[in-house]
Amino acid sequence: MNEILVKNKNEDYRVYIDRNMFKLKKSLEEHKVKKGNRIFLITDDNVYNIHKNLIEKFQNNYNCNIISFKPGENSKNYSTIQNIYSFLLKNNADRNSILIAFGGGIVGDITGFVASTFMRGIKYINIPTTFLSQVDSCIGGKTAYNYNEVKNAIGSFYNPLFVYVSTEFLKTLNEEEFINGIGEVIKYGVIKNNKLLNFLDVNYKQILEKQDDELLYIIKESLYIKSNVIYKDFHDKGIRNILNFGHTVAHGIEVSSNYSISHGKAVALGMLVAIKISEKKANLPQEVYKKIEQLYKKFSLPYKYKVDNYSSFLYAIKHDKKNTNGITFTLLEDIESCKIKVNIGEKDLTAALKESIN
Incomplete structure (x- = not known):
């Protein structure tokens, strides 16, 4: 154990x-x-x-x-x-x-x-x-x-x-419920552990077959990353914001879809939008988007989605707890390197949606 x-x-x-x-x-x-x-x-x-x-x-x-x-x-x-x-x-x-x-x-x-x-x-x-x-x-x-x-x-x-x-x-768990957790695992790899991303890429078949050794490894690695972050910032005032990568758009998708899109899949979609914004706001190399999108395909995670109820989507984003003086994002400067508390305008958000998941 x-x-x-x-x-x-x-x-x-x-x-x-x-x-x-x-x-x-x-x-x-x-x-x-x-x-x-x-x-x-x-x-x-x-x-x-x-x-x-x-x-x-x-x-x-x-x-x-x-x-x-x-x-x-x-x-x-x-x-x-x-x-x-x-x-x-x-x-x-x-x-x-x-x-x-x-x-x-x-x-x-x-x-x-x-x-x-x-x-x-x-x-x-x-x-x-x-x-x-x-x-x-x-x-x-x-x-x-x-x-x-x-x-x-x-x-x-x-x-x-x-x-x-x-x-x-x-x-x-059925396949859809199981896949729901992969989005968060990928998030941990993106923000803190490139080796975890590579492990997912190489071992995706064993993971989808729910083999214990692979599952135990990714659970332990994900929780280890999170535990180290929350030790430094339990009340989510600073560095813990990196755990919210992808979550701003994710919450908008969940609410506007009346929760027909599960949290894990919404986070996966939200990360793609955040990555696209990061290309312009944090000089993130474009290769990162392609790498993550290819990983999604291996796990049958969604990489395209049309926001139908945009007013509800935007309402949820504007009322996100993490906002300070406008819509606040966690962005990516590179794999394992995040930039927190970045204010993003509605035009930037709309453009990123069109260039990514829409």
Whole structure:
């Protein structure tokens, strides 16, 4: 089993990365989680149905209550959070209770926010089950829900007790859901690790076949990159902005498509737009765009997309949390070299869309 220590100024926590769930019990014991603890497992309906046997087995071994909600971005709202608050109170949750997020990024975000606010903060454990959440959102401390068509408008910074990543869950994902995570992995290669990009290029067949060795490598490398960045800037005021590469346009695409375009695919498209802007604003060599586009083709990631609802697209971008004095982008000067907090005009954005993904 691989381990990553995520360091921060308050309290460090561990990420356990393995092929299966066999060592979860040991991880719980290491963190003094006992069978007598009152545990609340939060998931969505799809994950519950797929892993029902595993969930019920856990429930039989621990003092565990379960709540699930409808899957998808449309459930990432305060109504879902209210239902969880009510469920916790009804079942006598207290400050010593422990939440477990069992699902993808939305489940993790919702559970983390509830944990950070219920009774002014209780412990939670993150067990990510999607590729996207395993390589990215399971660490970093960001918790949030969407509000008024603005993605992650309301949220907090709150870390889990620990994270347990198992590649076993990835075997249950369909091809589209699996590919959804590749966009974020490519992002990590672009901003910090060219060797990771080359690994994806050479080993794409094994990765698409979900071979454990390749999956364990890219999960570990992605989380290692992110953990180093967030240690330097936990609250996303400076260098952590590099993790948002591609996300400004991505959030616009997600909102304007009513979330019919998944986050990972939206990030992939957003990176191409950011790369095209970088050619003009940061003197990025044009070869980078071609290299990334070719990599997308190997993984069947989208590299063309037409924004139909441009007003909704622009509204989401203009209300992005990272904006300062206008639309703010993270750009690329070269592979592994980013330039943060660059203001971009609407004309530059429109031109880049036409020259890239449109």
